[in-house]
Amino acid sequence: GGSMLSEFLADGAVFDAWVEAERSAAISSYMNTVAEPGAFDPVYEGDGLDPDDPRPTLVSEKVVLLVEDIAERYAMVPSRMLQLQLLSTTQFPIVIALVEDVEAEIDEFSRVSLAFIRNTAGIPSVGAAGVTSTTATMAKTASAQSTFVSQLGRLISWYQTVWHVEESAREWNNSTVYVDMWAAVCKRAQAIGKGTDPRDWRENCDCWSIQDRRLLDDETESAADVISSHDDEDWLDGGIWERSTKTLGDLKQRILELVCRAINKETIDQMRSYRKKNNWETDGSFEDNRVSAELSNVLPELSLSLSSLSNTLPYAAFVRITRALGNELDTFLVERVACAHRFSIHSGRQFCRDIDALSRVLLSSAARTAFKTAARHPLPKARECGEILSCVVDSTASPPTSASAGISLSLEEWGPAVMDVAADDQETALVLNKLGIKHLSVKQVRRLVGNRLDYAQSTTPLSE
Numbered sequence: 001g002g003s004m005l006s007e008f009l010a011d012g013a014v015f016d017a018w019v020e021a022e023r024s025a026a027i028s029s030y031m032n033t034v035a036e037p038g039a040f041d042p043v044y045e046g047d048g049l050d051p052d053d054p055r056p057t058l059v060s061e062k063v064v065l066l067v068e069d070i071a072e073r074y075a076m077v078p079s080r081m082l083q084l085q086l087l088s089t090t091q092f093p094i095v096i097a098l099v100e101d102v103e104a105e106i107d108e109f110s111r112v113s114l115a116f117i118r119n120t121a122g123i124p125s126v127g128a129a130g131v132t133s134t135t136a137t138m139a140k141t142a143s144a145q146s147t148f149v150s151q152l153g154r155l156i157s158w159y160q161t162v163w164h165v166e167e168s169a170r171e172w173n174n175s176t177v178y179v180d181m182w183a184a185v186c187k188r189a190q191a192i193g194k195g196t197d198p199r200d201w202r203e204n205c206d207c208w209s210i211q212d213r214r215l216l217d218d219e220t221e222s223a224a225d226v227i228s229s230h231d232d233e234d235w236l237d238g239g240i241w242e243r244s245t246k247t248l249g250d251l252k253q254r255i256l257e258l259v260c261r262a263i264n265k266e267t268i269d270q271m272r273s274y275r276k277k278n279n280w281e282t283d284g285s286f287e288d289n290r291v292s293a294e295l296s297n298v299l300p301e302l303s304l305s306l307s308s309l310s311n312t313l314p315y316a317a318f319v320r321i322t323r324a325l326g327n328e329l330d331t332f333l334v335e336r337v338a339c340a341h342r343f344s345i346h347s348g349r350q351f352c353r354d355i356d357a358l359s360r361v362l363l364s365s366a367a368r369t370a371f372k373t374a375a376r377h378p379l380p381k382a383r384e385c386g387e388i389l390s391c392v393v394d395s396t397a398s399p400p401t402s403a404s405a406g407i408s409l410s411l412e413e414w415g416p417a418v419m420d421v422a423a424d425d426q427e428t429a430l431v432l433n434k435l436g437i438k439h440l441s442v443k444q445v446r447r448l449v450g451n452r453l454d455y456a457q458s459t460t461p462l463s464e
Contacts, residue, residue, distance in 0.1 A: 015082065019085065019086060019089050019090060022070055022073075022086065022089075022090040023089055023090045023093065026066045026070060026090055026091075026093075026094050027093060027094065027097065029062065029066060030059075030062060030063065030066060030094050030097055030098070031097075033058060033059050033062040034059050034062075034097075034098075034101055036058065038058060039057070039058050039059040040057045040058070040059060040154075040157040040158060040161055041057060041058055041157065042055045042056070042057055042157070042160065043055070043056045043057060043058060043061050044056070051310065051311055051312060051313060051314060051315070051318075052314045052315055054160055054163040054164040054166075054167050055160045055164070055312070056160075056164045057157055057160055057161045057164065059098065059161055060098075060160070060161040060162075060164040060165050061164070063094055063095060063098050063165050064164065064165060064168045066091075066094050067091045067094060067095070067168075067172070068172075070086070070090050070091055071087075071091070071172075071175075071177060071178075074086045075177050078217075079213070079216075079217050080180060080181055080184040080216045080217050081184075081208060081212065081213045081216040081217055083177070083181055084181055084184070084185070084201065084205055084216065085205055085206075085208075087181065087240070088202050088205050092202070092244070095165060095169070095244055095248075098161070098162075098165060099162075099247060099248065099251055102158050102161060102162055102251060102255075103251065105154075105158060106155075106158060106254065106255060106258060109151075109154070109155070109258065110258065148262075148266050148305070149304075149305070149308065151262065152259070152262060152263070152305065152308065152309075155255055155258055155259050155262065156259070156309075156312050156313065158255050159252060159255045159256065159259070159313070159317075160312070162248050162251050162252045162255065163248075163252055163314075165248055166245055166248035166249055166252060169241040169244050169245045169248065170241070170245055172240075172241050173239030173240065173241045173242065173245070174239070178239065178240045178241065179239070181240045182198070182238065182239050182240045184215075184216040184217070185198040185199075185201040185216070185240070186198045187215055187216070187218065188201070188212060188215045188216055189201070191215050198238070199238065199242060199243055256317055256320065256321070259309070259313075259321055260320070260321050260324045260325070263305055263309070263321065263325055264324065264325055264328040266305070267298070267302055267305075267325060267328070267329065268328065268329075268332055270297065270298045270301065270302075271298060271329075271332060273294040274292065274294040274295055274298070274337065274354075275332075275336045275337055275340075277292060277294050277337075277341075279347070280341040280342060280343050280344075280347040280350075280351075281341070281342050281343070281344065281347070281453060282344070282346075282347060289353065290353070291353055291354050291357040292350060292353075292354050295354055295357065295358070299357055299358070299361055302358075302361050303361045303364060306322065306361070306362070306364070307364075309321060309322075322362065322378075325362070326362055326378040326379060329358065329362075329379060329382070330378075330379045330380065330381045330382050331381070333355065333358075333379065333381075333382035333385065334381045334382055334385055334440070334444065337351070338351065338382065338385035338386075338389065338448060338451075339385075339444060339447045339448060339451070341451065342451045342452075342453050343389045343451055343452060343453065344452075344453050344454050345389075345390060345391075345392065345393065345452075345454055347389075348386065348388075348389030348390035348391075348452075349390045351385070351386050351389050351390070352386035352387075352389070352390050355379055355382045355383055355385075355386045358378075358379060358382075359377065359378050359379055359383070362378035362379070363378060380438075380439045381439045381440055381444075384436075384437050384438075384439055384440050385440070385444075385448055387406055387407050387436070387437070388407070388437070388440075388445065388448045388449060388452075389448060389451070389452065391407045391409075391410065391411050392410045392411065393410060393411045393412060393452075393454055393455055394410045394411075394412045395409075395410045395412070395413065406436055407435050407436065407437075409435065411449065411452065411455050412455075414431065414435060415449055415455060417431050418431060418432065418442070418445055418446060418449060419446055419449055419450070421446075425442050428442050429442055432445060
């Protein structure tokens with residue numbers, strides 16, 4: 001009964017032995033799990049899983065079960081102070097151990113990430129000179145893609161692990177036993193005064209006094225009354241696991257940043273041959289409606305990577321990654337391709353088709369919502385580059401066939417005004433705005449117009 005439990009807990013040595021037994025068993029169980037080869041593998045597999053719900057891994061499930069099992073055993077302890085000491089000594093260390101282990105994993109990933117991410121230097125592009133074995137090229141490409149997908153999977157497994165424990169900690173914050181603990185530390189902070197933050201309770205919980213115990217164990221007020229009576233809204237919105245959820249949330253965002261960096265670098269590396277494409281100046285016909293051969297490997301692999309991410313990450317995280325990728329690609333296409341080469345109207349239309357193809361991948365069923373909610377094109381600057389590079393020179397020329405080329409006036413009609421370096425940049429920007437060019441700078445537009453081989457009024461391309 002309760003009286004027997006009280007007598008049992010009154011013996012400090014017995015209580016300390018219990019705490020140490022709980023701590024030792026929990027840490028040992030966690031260490032055994034995290035040491036297993038498949039510790040970060042998902043517990044459940046299948047396409048029916050909702051990407052907006054965390055997918056437990058073996059190690060995250062172990063952490064959650066250990067924390068909940070310990071809480072169930074001490075829920076009947078009548079002293080809030082003793083419960084808090086058990087929480088601090090036996091449960092928090094499990095979560096801390098997980099955080100440290102995941103941080104060590106991602107630190108190692110960051111250290112050698114350049115080796116992890118595919119090096120495409122040895123993979124010739126389709127159509128490159130000297131390539132005699134398409135089968136060998138495809139085999140190298142498939143192997144590189146498999147390596148990248150594997151490394152991406154590692155990042156996702158760490159993300160899912162941290163996310164599962166974070167969501168569990170948010171739920172623990174609302175359970176009765178932890179709400180009562182939070183009320184107790186809020187009551188103690190209120191009694192101490194002087195701006196005491198109840199979230200700092202753990203700093204000196206090993207040396208609490210008899211007075212501290214009286215404050216913590218006092219049950220004359222309900223938990224709701226204690227928390228709601230204080231002016232600080234942080235007390236109302238906080239909880240005993242608040243700092244743990246913040247630590248886990250910060251770690252989750254760090255992993256997400258690595259995912260962004262990995263897929264951005266992988267995609268830009270794959271675009272190397274497209275950047276080096278050297279036939280833009282060709283004045284031949286490109287009217288076969290096909291994308292450039294240099295993109296033939298990039299498009300399906302990018303689509304595969306985005307589809308994988310959309311099925312394993314929550315909506316908000318996926319939106320962040322896809323938009324970051326769109327921004328990275330947009331800048332690359334403008335600075336390293338459109339502004340770096342000279343174009344005929346035919347090659348300009350080819351560039352439009354390439355941008356359309358890349359945009360379709362970013363707007364595919366896997367990625368559509370990432371840009372739909374923002375009501376914007378995924379590659380706005382590159383699209384405008386295509387419009388300029390494919391714009392007809394004079395009003396008698398045939399109109400462009402690409403859906404991306406939307407400037408209704410000819411270059412002869414608007415080019416001189418834009419290329420006039422003596423004109424005020426703000427006035428030039430207004431001219432461009434009327435043409436629908438809203439994302440490129442005046443300097444970039446002048447460089448693009450100057451790069452048009454077939455524009456009689458073009459000058460030598462502007463220097464960088």
